[in-house]
Amino acid sequence: MPEPSDYGLRPNSLPHADFSPFGGYPASSFPLYIEDKEPDDYLHNPDPVLDEEYDKNRFLYDLKTMDSRAMAGLISFVVLFVAAMALFVLFPVLTFSGILNTHEPESYEVLTHYHYPLLSAIRTSLVDPDTPAEARVRDSQRGEPWELVFSDEFNAEGRTFYEGDDQFFTAPDLHYDATKDLEWYDPDAVTTAGGTLNLRMDAFKNHNLFYRSGMVQSWNKFCFTEGIIEISARLPHYGNISGLWPGLWTMGNLGRPGYLASTEGVWPYTYDLCDAGITPNQSDPDGISYLPGQRLNSCTCKGEAHPNPGVGRGAPEVDALEGEVSNGNGRVSQSLQVAPYDIWYMPDYDFIQIHNNSVTTMNTYTGGPFQQAVSATTTLNTTWYERGNYTHNFQRYGFEYLNDDESGYLTWFVGLDPTMTIRSTALHPNGNVGWRKLPKEPMSIIMNLGISNNWAYIDWPALIFPATMRVDYVRVYQPPGQTKVGCDPDDYPTYNYIQEHLNIYQNVNLTTFSAGGYKFPKNKLTGC
Incomplete structure (x- = not known):
């Protein structure tokens, strides 16, 4: 067992000690100093200033980090929404206003310009009144x-x-x-x-x-x-x-x-x-x-x-x-x-x-x-x-x-x-x-x-x-x-x-x- 005085003689021996939970890993793999940085540190060390900034611009940040699958889903939702608005709002408005009635009328022959009142053609006699x-x-x-x-x-x-x-x-x-x-x-x-x-x-x-x-x-x-x-x-x-x-x-x-x-x-x-x-x-x-x-x-x-x-x-x-x-x-x-x-x-x-x-x-x-x-x-x-x-x-x-x-x-x-x-x-x-x-x-x-x-x-x-x-x-x-x-x-x-x-x-x-x-x-x- 080393003497206590030995640690003082070997100032660099502590960083090389094995502090891993299961052993077998070099101590240098687990940073022990705050100056050491890792990519996921932001998950474990919240920054109130950055978090507030992120919350204010969440949509923009999400767009920047969006992958292709998420982008396809967003586009589909936008298209569906626009189609629904056109079908249930825009189309009825245009139809009611007559803007969509642009077809040409079919050709026809005017048989008579006389407008018959309702039931006026009903005969009340077997003899046609037009008979001379x-x-x-x-x-x-x-x-x-x-x-x-x-x-x-x-x-x-x-x-x-x-x-x-x-x-x-x-x-x-x-x-x-x-x-x-x-x-x-x-x-x-x-x-x-x-x-x-x-x-x-x-x-x-x-x-x-x-x-x-x-x-x-x-x-x-x-x-x-x-x-x-x-x-x-x-x-x-x-x-x-x-x-x-x-x-x-x-x-x-x-x-x-x-x-x-x-x-x-x-x-x-x-x-x-x-x-x-x-x-x-x-x-x-x-x-x-x-x-x-x-x-x-x-x-x-x-x-x-x-x-x-x-x-x-x-x-x-x-x-x-x-x-x-x-x-x-x-x-x-x-x-x-x-x-x-x-x-x-x-x-x-x-x-x-x-x-x-x-x-x-x-x-x-x-x-x-x-x-x-x-x-x-x-x-x-x-x-x-x-x-x-x-x-x-x-x-x-x-x-x-x-x-x-x-x-x-x-x-x-x-x-x-x-x-x-x-x-x-x-x-x-x-x-x-x-x-x-x-x-x-x-x-x-x-x-x-x-x-x-x-x-x-x-x-x-x-x-x-x-x-x-x-x-x-x-x-x-x-x-x-x-x-x-x-x-x-x-x-x-x-x-x-x-x-x-x-x-x-x-x-x-x-x-x-x-x-x-x-x-x-x-x-x-x-x-x-």
């Missing part, structure tokens, strides 16, 4: 003055015909599959402008079809029974180019045009007997008929669905105009389409009259498995069409009929000139069927512009689109004191039956009556 006074009465083919009971002059600009838009007409949104049309009927293609109803066909794709066109129908809105219907129209395109299929026609209200489930078994029946005529195919093995039988016949069993049991019901069709071009000449086909059929679709021509053989002839087409057509064609003037180097005029098309079983008649006309007349006696019993009747059903009005390979040869290279059929007016006349308008008359009701089978009248995708969830009524002929 001289058109309120029209002489019938029998020389009797008949009264105007309905008219639509289409003078109100910008009318639309979507479901529920119009009092009298609806433009359906559908493909007319019954005749395999090449166009889609779209309400957008129907409007009023310049005092006419315009049905426009365009050559652009719509619902995977390459053409879009328009149809209007008064189904379940306006119907008439007996009288004169007169429609003034200018036909589309040229009068010497084949392809388009303009139509002005009527059909019984129990069938809705274009809704195949509603027309199955009722179109074009006009029959009131209980025999082979009500059965599928007319019980004829020769293939004269492919119809499923008269659904609403006169001998349905008790308790079966029927508008008025004991009366044969259907949806016959009368065509005021089906436009065609044959051998370079425009022609109108005017027809009565009925079921059940005569043998070889041939009525008794002894009771059919052609009024002017120089312009009108019996149609060579008399029918097929789905309808019998008693039809005549009349040559038209090329000035009654939309296109051509001449004045474009409107012409009147229509028909007049009374449906009495013995003295009834149906006469078509072009202009004021009658073209063909069918007497009710022309549809007498023939083969295994009995009397067919001139339509007793309430008839709705249909106007359309179609195109189909099932109608006529289509001269594709010569067709020009758009093509527009314009209708100036629709007028209906009836004998004085014999007004029969409405789609639900007492003797031929339709309303309750339609309401009870609403599915087939509203779902255009249903193609058969059974697809709507219904069955054909049983009848006494085949067994109740």
Whole structure:
């Protein structure tokens, strides 16, 4: 053990002593004097002056000592804050002030400068107030003055015909599959402008079809029974180019045009007997008929669905105009389409009259498995069409009929000139069927512009689109004191039956009556 005096002799021996807690480290590694400095001394030796200075400028000091990760986090927070302020403060302010509304307005056509007050276009009468006074009465083919009971002059600009838009007409949104049309009927293609109803066909794709066109129908809105219907129209395109299929026609209200489930078994029946005529195919093995039988016949069993049991019901069709071009000449086909059929679709021509053989002839087409057509064609003037180097005029098309079983008649006309007349006696019993009747059903009005390979040869290279059929007016006349308008008359009701089978009248995708969830009524002929 060293002597105490030895430490005095070795003044430098103390710094080299091992004072480490665990030993094995030189004493010089642990400073024992205040003059010795280490990097973390500031953590253990607070300086009030420096600490106060640091607290005052903490943000700047933190920025100086910030690493890249911390800097990225700070930038992200700043961006998020600015974005939130722009979204919830700046954008609403700019939108409200209108500064952001810098887009150019779309081009449009001013149809009228008249501002209609609310509900001002609602008609309170079936007769359009715009109908001229001289058109309120029209002489019938029998020389009797008949009264105007309905008219639509289409003078109100910008009318639309979507479901529920119009009092009298609806433009359906559908493909007319019954005749395999090449166009889609779209309400957008129907409007009023310049005092006419315009049905426009365009050559652009719509619902995977390459053409879009328009149809209007008064189904379940306006119907008439007996009288004169007169429609003034200018036909589309040229009068010497084949392809388009303009139509002005009527059909019984129990069938809705274009809704195949509603027309199955009722179109074009006009029959009131209980025999082979009500059965599928007319019980004829020769293939004269492919119809499923008269659904609403006169001998349905008790308790079966029927508008008025004991009366044969259907949806016959009368065509005021089906436009065609044959051998370079425009022609109108005017027809009565009925079921059940005569043998070889041939009525008794002894009771059919052609009024002017120089312009009108019996149609060579008399029918097929789905309808019998008693039809005549009349040559038209090329000035009654939309296109051509001449004045474009409107012409009147229509028909007049009374449906009495013995003295009834149906006469078509072009202009004021009658073209063909069918007497009710022309549809007498023939083969295994009995009397067919001139339509007793309430008839709705249909106007359309179609195109189909099932109608006529289509001269594709010569067709020009758009093509527009314009209708100036629709007028209906009836004998004085014999007004029969409405789609639900007492003797031929339709309303309750339609309401009870609403599915087939509203779902255009249903193609058969059974697809709507219904069955054909049983009848006494085949067994109740």
